[in-house]
Amino acid sequence: MAAVGTYSRGRSTAASIRLSLLQFVADPQWLLPSMIAPVLFGLVSFELFRGEGPYFLTYAILGAGMMSMWGQTLYGSGWATGQDREWGTLEPTIQAPTPYLYVVLGRVVWNVLSGLLGGLIVYVVVVAAAGGPPTLPNPAAFALMFVFVLLTLAAVGVVFAAFYVYTRYAGFIQDIGEFAFYVGTGCMFPVVILPFWATPVSLFFPPTWAVDALRYLAIPGYVGFSWGVGWDIVGAIATTAVYLAVAGLIFHRVERHVLEEGNLSQY
Amino acid sequence: MSSGPAIETRGVTRVFESRKGFLFREKSRTEALKGVDLTVERGSIFGLLGPNGAGKTTLTKILSTLLLPTAGTALVLGHDVTRETDWLRPRMGLVLGGERGLYNRISARENLRYFADLYGVPPEARERRIDEVLERVGLIGPASDQRVEEFSRGMKQKLHIARGILHRPEILFLDEPTIGLDPKSARETRKLIRCLVTDGVTIFLTTHYMFEAEELCPKLAVLSKGRIVARDTVDGLRALVGGDRTFEAEAYGFEDEEVARLRAIPGVSKVVSESYGPTTRLTMRVRTTEATLDDVRSRLTGHPELSLRERRTSLEDVYLDLVEEEAR
Ligand SMILES: Nc1ncnc2c1ncn2[C@@H]1O[C@H](COP(=O)(O)OP(=O)(O)OP(=O)(O)O)[C@@H](O)[C@H]1O
Ligand SMILES: [Mg+2]
Numbered sequence: 069m070a071a072v073g074t075y076s077r078g079r080s081t082a083a084s085i086r087l088s089l090l091q092f093v094a095d096p097q098w099l100l101p102s103m104i105a106p107v108l109f110g111l112v113s114f115e116l117f118r119g120e121g122p123y124f125l126t127y128a129i130l131g132a133g134m135m136s137m138w139g140q141t142l143y144g145s146g147w148a149t150g151q152d153r154e155w156g157t158l159e160p161t162i163q164a165p166t167p168y169l170y171v172v173l174g175r176v177v178w179n180v181l182s183g184l185l186g187g188l189i190v191y192v193v194v195v196a197a198a199g200g201p202p203t204l205p206n207p208a209a210f211a212l213m214f215v216f217v218l219l220t221l222a223a224v225g226v227v228f229a230a231f232y233v234y235t236r237y238a239g240f241i242q243d244i245g246e247f248a249f250y251v252g253t254g255c256m257f258p259v260v261i262l263p264f265w266a267t268p269v270s271l272f273f274p275p276t277w278a279v280d281a282l283r284y285l286a287i288p289g290y291v292g293f294s295w296g297v298g299w300d301i302v303g304a305i306a307t308t309a310v311y312l313a314v315a316g317l318i319f320h321r322v323e324r325h326v327l328e329e330g331n332l333s334q335y
Numbered sequence: 336m337s338s339g340p341a342i343e344t345r346g347v348t349r350v351f352e353s354r355k356g357f358l359f360r361e362k363s364r365t366e367a368l369k370g371v372d373l374t375v376e377r378g379s380i381f382g383l384l385g386p387n388g389a390g391k392t393t394l395t396k397i398l399s400t401l402l403l404p405t406a407g408t409a410l411v412l413g414h415d416v417t418r419e420t421d422w423l424r425p426r427m428g429l430v431l432g433g434e435r436g437l438y439n440r441i442s443a444r445e446n447l448r449y450f451a452d453l454y455g456v457p458p459e460a461r462e463r464r465i466d467e468v469l470e471r472v473g474l475i476g477p478a479s480d481q482r483v484e485e486f487s488r489g490m491k492q493k494l495h496i497a498r499g500i501l502h503r504p505e506i507l508f509l510d511e512p513t514i515g516l517d518p519k520s521a522r523e524t525r526k527l528i529r530c531l532v533t534d535g536v537t538i539f540l541t542t543h544y545m546f547e548a549e550e551l552c553p554k555l556a557v558l559s560k561g562r563i564v565a566r567d568t569v570d571g572l573r574a575l576v577g578g579d580r581t582f583e584a585e586a587y588g589f590e591d592e593e594v595a596r597l598r599a600i601p602g603v604s605k606v607v608s609e610s611y612g613p614t615t616r617l618t619m620r621v622r623t624t625e626a627t628l629d630d631v632r633s634r635l636t637g638h639p640e641l642s643l644r645e646r647r648t649s650l651e652d653v654y655l656d657l658v659e660e661e662a663r
Pocket of ligand 1: 331365387393394
């Protein structure tokens with residue numbers, strides 16, 4: 069009798085990253101959101117913020133960067149699960165011994181990487197349009213924070229992916245929620261300029277905290293949340309941890325639920 | 336290796352509730368399985384037959400942990416399919432087949448690499464194992480590095496089978512394994528299935544091809560409208576529908592008394608009359624030891640154009656009898 073193979077979480081996650089890469093290379097349609105969109109976002113953002121104070125370049129980069137990362141990192145994770153549903157690959161993947169969560173984690177890592185690429189493209193485009201780089205008080209801290217923002221987006225992405233396993237209507241729900249979520253997290257504008265009720269709601273989302281921290285680090289004189297950058301980081305870490313914990317919990321439940329419903333092959 | 340049956344189900348029931356409409360929700364309820372009791376021995380091929388919508392795929396999915404039963408229990412290799420999925424999944428293979436279920440934009444080999452990783456095929460054995468299964472299903476060569484979207488339906492089916500056996504499962508579920516395969520590939524697939532059994536794998540398969548079931552499966556069950564209506568060996572099933580031989584008498588019409596006389600012959604169990612234009616055909620299930628063609632001929636008199644044939648009752652005859660009985 070053949071020995072029973074034992075899956076490894078790391079190996080499954082790596083396999084999922086590899087699959088994402090292969091599909092990316094195989095299909096030119098990915099070029100649009102991941103390469104061309106950041107260029108457009110960068111140019112539009114540059115025009116929007118041009119002349120708005122001494123740090124307009126940083127604003128432009130942050131605004132456009134968030135926009136492209138939003139799509140890549142958050143939206144992408146859930147969407148890939150929706151694709152699994154559509155292609156009928158969700159069934160064999162769930163049937164495999166590895167918990168689906170690790171497949172999703174692999175995709176999230178991939179999406180973080182391609183989100184970074186999008187951010188980099190935005191940076192290059194805006195710098196090229198402006199004819200020079202923006203003045204960053206602390207480039208190293210900025211870069212670190214930038215990656216951190218991506219991770220908070222990724223945490224939300226994992227939770228979104230669970231919805232896609234749960235129901236074939238997840239895409240629809242995400243489409244409706246997207247705009248509110250997008251504005252609410254302060255991706256484009258600081259949350260403090262939104263109506264008063266938007267702030268408490270947006271604080272449920274890890275990226276809100278992280279983006280505010282990023283602005284504090286990047287823009288001298290920036291006025292965001294009154295508690296300042298330190299608590300922003302604490303809040304971001306705490307909410308991210310909550311999202312990841314929730315994802316870990318609900319993934320198991322969601323997998324169970326779909327076996328009950330029997331809707332894995334529907335799309 | 337532990338003993339006990341490979342599959343044992345008790346009262347497995349599955350209800351699908353689906354909702355239609357968005358505002359005005361209409362609930363529809365389908366009872367796909369209505370208390371299925373089944374035992375499958377280890378190291379054998381078990382065949383499940385049944386009309387479209389009988390519940391074959393539903394049962395296959397329940398046994399392979401892709402669907403929970405609404406009621407009842409199912410043990411596979413002695414482990415509960417609803418609670419012991421961690422133990423079971425590495426040990427079972429599933430082939431649902433069809434056009435979907437594969438990553439179309441990447442090659443067959445890359446599909447297999449991905450699933451080998453998810454199934455925990457030992458990393459050092461992965462490439463060898465992939466070549467081996469590609470060889471076994473007949474996809475080795477340039478096709479294996481071709482994108483799956485360029486595959487024909489049969490090639491996809493082969494890839495589905497390759498994925499199902501990649502991790503060397505102890506039990507393999509095959510839902511219509513040879514669908515879409517050309518005759519030669521179908522025959523090779525049946526050969527592969529027999530080879531797997533020789534290696535000690537238990538196989539549970541569904542099929543619509545009676546000759547395939549007859550050729551492969553020592554034990555069979557017929558599922559109809561969510562119920563097992565018969566389960567036995569092929570010979571046992573022949574006996575169940577009234578006989579291992581089938582006589583067909585054709586002439587220009589038969590009298591009612593003639594038909595009654597035929598029915599009275601010991602060993603003749605079932606007489607069905609069908610008309611084809613001017614001719615009528617009587618089909619009889621017969622137990623060989625008792626009735627003979629001569630008995631039958633002696634009761635049919637005055638038919639100048641009588642044609643009388645005897646053949647072995649095919650599994651298809653048995654199947655149709657059982658399913659028709661159920662429909663009545
Ligand atoms: N996800 C689902 N939601 C609702 N009803 C379902 C679902 N899956 C199956 N059914 C219903 O359950 C019944 C059994 O379906 P199943 O697919 O198991 O049949 P089958 O025997 O495999 O048929 P076929 O030979 O056509 O493959 C059918 O009435 C079908 O409509
Ligand atoms: Mg079916």
